[in-house]
Amino acid sequence: MSVRFERLHVDAGTHARLGRLHTPHGTVETPVFMPVGTQATVKAVGQDDLQALGAEILLGNTYHLMLRPGEELIGGLGGLHRFMAWDRAVLTDSGGFQVYSLAQNRKITEEGASFQSHLDGSRWLLTPERSVQIQETLGADVIMAFDECPPSKSDRQYMEESLARTTRWLQRCAAAWSRERSALFGIVQGGLDLELRRRHLAEVCAIELPGYALGGYSVGERPEEMHASVAEVAPLMPEDRPRYLMGVGTPVDLVTAVAAGIDMFDCVLPTRCARNGLLFTSEGRLNLRNATHARDERTPDPVCRCYTCRTHSRAYLRHLFAADELLALRLATLHNLHHYLELMRRAREAIGQDRFQTFADDVRRRESGRAPAG
Amino acid sequence: MSVRFERLHVDAGTHARLGRLHTPHGTVETPVFMPVGTQATVKAVGQDDLQALGAEILLGNTYHLMLRPGEELIGGLGGLHRFMAWDRAVLTDSGGFQVYSLAQNRKITEEGASFQSHLDGSRWLLTPERSVQIQETLGADVIMAFDECPPSKSDRQYMEESLARTTRWLQRCAAAWSRERSALFGIVQGGLDLELRRRHLAEVCAIELPGYALGGYSVGERPEEMHASVAEVAPLMPEDRPRYLMGVGTPVDLVTAVAAGIDMFDCVLPTRCARNGLLFTSEGRLNLRNATHARDERTPDPVCRCYTCRTHSRAYLRHLFAADELLALRLATLHNLHHYLELMRRAREAIGQDRFQTFADDVRRRESGRAPAG
Numbered sequence: 192m193s194v195r196f197e198r199l200h201v202d203a204g205t206h207a208r209l210g211r212l213h214t215p216h217g218t219v220e221t222p223v224f225m226p227v228g229t230q231a232t233v234k235a236v237g238q239d240d241l242q243a244l245g246a247e248i249l250l251g252n253t254y255h256l257m258l259r260p261g262e263e264l265i266g267g268l269g270g271l272h273r274f275m276a277w278d279r280a281v282l283t284d285s286g287g288f289q290v291y292s293l294a295q296n297r298k299i300t301e302e303g304a305s306f307q308s309h310l311d312g313s314r315w316l317l318t319p320e321r322s323v324q325i326q327e328t329l330g331a332d333v334i335m336a337f338d339e340c341p342p343s344k345s346d347r348q349y350m351e352e353s354l355a356r357t358t359r360w361l362q363r364c365a366a367a368w369s370r371e372r373s374a375l376f377g378i379v380q381g382g383l384d385l386e387l388r389r390r391h392l393a394e395v396c397a398i399e400l401p402g403y404a405l406g407g408y409s410v411g412e413r414p415e416e417m418h419a420s421v422a423e424v425a426p427l428m429p430e431d432r433p434r435y436l437m438g439v440g441t442p443v444d445l446v447t448a449v450a451a452g453i454d455m456f457d458c459v460l461p462t463r464c465a466r467n468g469l470l471f472t473s474e475g476r477l478n479l480r481n482a483t484h485a486r487d488e489r490t491p492d493p494v495c496r497c498y499t500c501r502t503h504s505r506a507y508l509r510h511l512f513a514a515d516e517l518l519a520l521r522l523a524t525l526h527n528l529h530h531y532l533e534l535m536r537r538a539r540e541a542i543g544q545d546r547f548q549t550f551a552d553d554v555r556r557r558e559s560g561r562a563p564a565g
Numbered sequence: 566m567s568v569r570f571e572r573l574h575v576d577a578g579t580h581a582r583l584g585r586l587h588t589p590h591g592t593v594e595t596p597v598f599m600p601v602g603t604q605a606t607v608k609a610v611g612q613d614d615l616q617a618l619g620a621e622i623l624l625g626n627t628y629h630l631m632l633r634p635g636e637e638l639i640g641g642l643g644g645l646h647r648f649m650a651w652d653r654a655v656l657t658d659s660g661g662f663q664v665y666s667l668a669q670n671r672k673i674t675e676e677g678a679s680f681q682s683h684l685d686g687s688r689w690l691l692t693p694e695r696s697v698q699i700q701e702t703l704g705a706d707v708i709m710a711f712d713e714c715p716p717s718k719s720d721r722q723y724m725e726e727s728l729a730r731t732t733r734w735l736q737r738c739a740a741a742w743s744r745e746r747s748a749l750f751g752i753v754q755g756g757l758d759l760e761l762r763r764r765h766l767a768e769v770c771a772i773e774l775p776g777y778a779l780g781g782y783s784v785g786e787r788p789e790e791m792h793a794s795v796a797e798v799a800p801l802m803p804e805d806r807p808r809y810l811m812g813v814g815t816p817v818d819l820v821t822a823v824a825a826g827i828d829m830f831d832c833v834l835p836t837r838c839a840r841n842g843l844l845f846t847s848e849g850r851l852n853l854r855n856a857t858h859a860r861d862e863r864t865p866d867p868v869c870r871c872y873t874c875r876t877h878s879r880a881y882l883r884h885l886f887a888a889d890e891l892l893a894l895r896l897a898t899l900h901n902l903h904h905y906l907e908l909m910r911r912a913r914e915a916i917g918q919d920r921f922q923t924f925a926d927d928v929r930r931r932e933s934g935r936a937p938a939g
Contacts, residue, residue: 231884235891239872260859260884268862268880276876485634488642498613502650506642510605510634517609517894 194333194374194401196221196433196454203545206426206452207538212248212433214280214332215372216272219247221433221454222538224445224531225282227462230255231265231275234462235520236528238277243498244528245536248280248332250457253325254289258308258315262325270330282333282457285322285364285378288406288438291340299339301356319363327373333402335437336364338378340407350387354380358394365398374401376435379424382407383416388424396429403428404435405453409444418447425451442471442534443558446551449538461531465523468512471530473557477505479523484509497529498522568707568748568775570595570807570828577919580800580826581912586622586807588654588706589746590646593621595807595828596912598819598905599656601836604629605639605649608836609894610902612651617872618902619910622654622706624831627699628663632682632689636699644704656707656831659696659738659752662780662812665714673713675730693737701747707776709811710738712752714781724761728754732768739772748775750809753798756781757790762798770803777802778809779827783818792821799825816845816908817932820925823912835905839897842886845904847931851879853897858883871903872896 193215200209212219226233226241228249233241241249251271256262265274271281287304290297294306294315303318319337326334337360341353361377368375377395381388396403405424408417421436425448428434435455436448445456461471468479472492479491484505491508492500499508499522511519534554541550567589574583586593600607600615602623607615615623625645630636639648645655661678664671668680668689677692693711700708711734715727735751742749751769755762770777779798782791795810799822802808809829810822819830835845842853846866853865858879865882866874873882873896885893908928915924 230888230890231881232888232890232892237892237895238876255888259888260880264860264880267860268878274878274881274884276878276881486638486641502612504642504648504650506634506638507605507648507650510648514604514629514633516604516606517891518606518611520891521611521895 193372196402196431198431200543202450202542202547204548205450205551207449207542207547208452208454209539209542210433210454212280212454214248214374216278216280216332217247219280220539222445222449222535222542223248223455224535225250225455225457226528227252227457227459228275229459230259231271233524233528235466235524238275240521240525241277241528242279244525245532246279246528248282249277251281251283251329251331252289253283253286253322253329254293256283256329257286257325258310262328266328266330270328272330280332281330283326283329283331283335284437285326285335285337286317287322287338288340290317291342299356301359303337303360304339319360320367323364323367323375327369327371331373334368334373334375335404336361336375336377338380338406340380340410341382343382343407343410343412345382347384350382350384354387354391354394358391361395361398365400376400376402376404376433378404378406378437379428380407383412383420385420385423388420389427392424392427400432402433402435404437404455406437408436409439409458414441414444417444421448421453422451425453428452441558442531443555445531445534446538446554449542450547450551461527462524465527466520468519468523470523471527475558479505479508479519480512481509491526492530495526495529495533497526499526499529567746570776570805572805574917576916576921578922579824579925581823581916581921582826582828583913583916584807584828586654586828588622588748590652590654590706591621593654594913596819596823596909596916597622597829598909599624599829599831600902601626601831601833602649603833604633605645607898607902609840609898612649614895614899615651615902616653618899619906620653620902622656623651625655625657625703625705626663627657627660627696627703628667630657630703631660631699632684636702640702640704644702646704654706655704657700657703657705657709658811659700659709659711660691661696661712662714664691665716673730675733677711677734678713693734694741697738697741697749701743701745705747708742708747708749709778710735710749710751712754712780714754714784715756717756717781717784717786719756721758724756724758728761728765728768732765735769735772739774750774750776750778750807752778752780752811753802754781757786757794759794759797762794763801766798766801774806776807776809778811778829780811782810783813783832788815788818791818795822795827796825799827802826815932816905817929819905819908820912820928823916824921824925835901836898839901840894842893842897844897845901849932853879853882853893854886855883865900866904869900869903869907871900873900873903
């Protein structure tokens with residue numbers, strides 16, 4: 192098996208797990224946050240920056256890359272790692288989520304999802320087999336099953352049909368999967384209905400795979416609902432496989448899900464917020480566009496050791512955002528990614544020392560505060 | 566005197582000079598290209614990038630900084646170097662050029678230039694005294710005299726009046742100048758009229774200053790006209806003072822002006838072109854947006870040692886531009902600045918070895934070529 196998960200330790204007071212994901216492109220210490228590199232680049236930062244930040248795995252988006260520049264082009268140039276000059280691990284999603292969130296005129300049939308590109312309106316068809324084939328052509332270390340993420344307001348009948356179809360699609364993904372370079376992860380759906388979640392989890396995990404994920408969270412529900420559901424569902428996932436909570440979330444979401452036994456996360460939140468001038472700090476959130484920072488010589492986060500906080504004042508960063516300067520986006524993104532990666536590093540440390548509950552409580556307390564001048 | 570120029574060697578076959586500009590923020594090897602940091606940042610790159618590129622001096626724009634965030638704010642935070650976390654040298658222009666190129670409803674009187682901000686229409690007045698005061702508050706190592714850059718199509722009478730006024734303004738700048746931290750450079754105008762240039766040069770250089778500049782070039786005239794004029798005028802400038810050709814230009818413009826005895830340059834060309842996907846390479850210009858690069862695994866410039874060329878393919882860079890990704894702007898800017906700074910490094914080496922003419926001819930030959938796939 193190309194990817195192997197090693198469970199090193201389980202926290203004494205929670206379900207939090209310390210582990211290692213061994214991939215063809217290096218070892219990933221878990222719990223891990225994966226920066227999102229939608230179009231073969233994490234927006235506003237370079238691969239040199241990501242390496243310096245200590246990122247061990249990036250996420251790429253199948254939907255975006257199949258449309259532009261096309262998986263065939265990337266495959267012909269040696270795959271995604273070589274194309275983007277990134278020699279550490281890569282995970283690709285299946286394209287399913289973007290079909291629902293970005294594409295136009297989508298139609299779900301037993302065969303798959305047909306849709307129009309958000310770029311030029313061209314007609315496309317994604318099937319379980321195509322999604323696996325595209326992801327294997329991209330050459331990701333971890334590839335995701337093609338699933339349907341049903342609208343959160345779906346009625347129960349639609350939800351049941353959708354889950355049954357996603358299970359059949361998973362069987363087709365597993366059959367199409369070459370089992371060579373890329374490791375296939377299955378995805379559990381079911382919204383906030385615990386009975387459906389449990390039933391789908393049993394169906395998905397009956398198929399032997401290198402890892403499993405929870406999809407369909409963080410799609411509009413209240414954080415408390417998501418936390419409660421993940422706390423019930425995550426501990427039911429296979430203990431000896433990595434558990435990935437897709438598209439989540441805030442620092443509080445992350446530590447809460449780690450306490451439930453989740454190992455892997457991805458989210459655009461830190462990078463997207465950064466580009467809007469919103470920083471995650473040890474004292475809560477800081478809006479760099481705020482006029483109160485105009486003459487503030489302090490660094491964004493006094494205890495942070497990232498390049499931005501070691502180098503620049505709030506006053507300078509506020510000026511860069513006010514003047515619409517590109518450097519603002521890189522500096523804010525560097526900080527937020529550092530904050531997330533450092534949060535996970537400290538989470539791993541806390542698990543190893545059997546004090547994860549205390550650590551998570553501290554993160555919740557700090558996050559609920561506001562930085563004095565923010 | 567806060568800035569001291571040391572002339573080390575004059576090329577045997579041209580007027581090209583090898584020198585050193587000693588400033589309160591380090592030594593600048595000349596001939597030098599100064600990246601333009603209009604709003605206290607060089608667009609798309611960080612101060613860490615500029616340091617790694619070996620930039621020894623940056624340019625800041627008085628007009629932009631006085632409007633936003635204001636020189637008083639920057640001065641209150643310790644000056645421009647500290648504000649932007651740049652401990653090497655900085656030169657600021659006087660604001661004169663932007664008043665003519667960007668501001669609205671400008672009016673020139675003997676007192677100075679009144680105009681409306683291009684940002685919010687607010688009314689401002691720049692005088693020789695205000696310009697010097699603003700630049701000293703910003704704390705630049707080199708500050709420029711407040712001049713008028715008359716429209717290139719001005720009639721001779723207007724031109725003569727303008728030059729006489731610029732001379733009177735220079736006398737007022739020199740009187741307002743504190744002669745402390747910042748070194749004041751005078752600016753010679755006169756368009757393409759050699760008689761007016763010579764006359765104004767004599768007037769400007771009669772005032773004893775740490776350096777002198779040529780303004781009013783690269784404002785629409787043909788390159789050959791500018792080259793011919795600079796070749797006549799530059800050798801007449803004081804030999805023991807640094808000579809700065811403002812707002813110029815292409816690699817060919819630079820080596821041609823160096824051959825005439827110019828020591829300092831600034832231009833937005835490498836950074837602005839980079840953001841449009843146009844790279845300067847050892848084989849001529851390369852347009853990264855061109856579809857011919859879609860599957861091209863070669864680096865942009867095979868002989869270049871910049872981060873971009875050491876790391877990324879034309880195919881990847883073309884994808885980043887096609888997908889409007891921010892990383893494209895940084896990678897292209899890094900390359901073009903490296904190209905310009907390396908051009909100047911090699912120019913200095915050639916002067917030291919009395920082979921500048923051969924070097925300049927080689928640059929002209931390469932620049933006139935087109936990169937095979939460009």
